[in-house]
């Protein structure tokens with residue numbers, strides 16, 4: 001039985017063509033700056049996103065951490081969503097390792113932060129307070145795409161208030177593909193952007209932090225400090241380059257599959273949130289655990305959550321989406 005895994009878009013297996021590109025990668029010691037494929041990936045993504053520099057790192061968590069630590073000193077503060085990955089899902093790294101105080105704010109229904117609330121949270125220049133330095137946004141945010149007009153406002157706002165602006169763009173390309181724009185239309189509003197290669201883009205490992213040469217220089221030093229300096233990392237960077245060349249436009253298929261899944265579940269009477277990209281949220285109430293077991297017996301891997309997240313990706317076909325819908329229907333008619 002082939003398993004359908006909808007827990008996350010991190011579960012994809014590298015394709016034969018991607019593995020072939022990895023096997024053929026020219027490598028060198030990246031801590032010496034000599035890995036040709038890492039250098040190529042950094043230059044390629046920096047130029048794709050309109051930045052002068054970039055840094056390859058093992059994970060998105062490290063990429064965000066280095067970004068926050070490169071922008072902020074000890075005793076500085078960043079404003080961030082209460083539900084944002086950088087705040088909630090990264091072990092408190094910015095506070096623990098960077099001594100950067102988070103100022104979390106509730107995320108709005110569209111995935112944005114209310115700029116009036118951000119303004120009210122900015123601390124006056126007074127030694128009682130941490131120094132508010134940075135606003136961190138996330139796009140997509142739980143599958144939601146931040147409007148371009150909002151990003152332009154956030155950019156003006158941060159300029160007016162002397163803040164830096166960081167994007168956790170783990171799923172930047174899902175947002176760009178959904179909007180039908182070049183990713184630069186999103187990234188041009190930010191001082192730094194973190195992109196995951198190991199989510200919907202299908203690489204096994206890797207994220208890239210983009211920014212100015214000065215910021216990336218600081219991040220490179222911090223990467224060494226947290227143990228993220230890798231040696232012949234070109235075999236991993238090659239997967240990232242392959243992903244950027246082959247797996248961006250196909251994200252539209254994942255979005256179409258998510259849409260079809262949501263449609264099918266709604267038709268079967270399930271309470272499904274509106275879908276924008278590759279995430280479907282279904283209200284399962286107190287049946288979440290029972291359904292997880294029921295689905296697992298039928299080869300479908302899910303999390304057990306009353307607000308169940310289903311994530312589409314390149315290893316889930318449309319036929320398998322139909323199979324998933326049928327399993328929900330079978331469960332609800334028991």
Ligand SMILES: *Cc1c(COP(=O)(O)O)cnc(C)c1O
Nearest residue numbers: 059060061062085138168170196
């Ligand atoms: C997955 C993810 C990250 C972190 O990436 P890892 O490689 O798992 O550390 C950061 N932000 C968001 C929004 C993510 O989904």
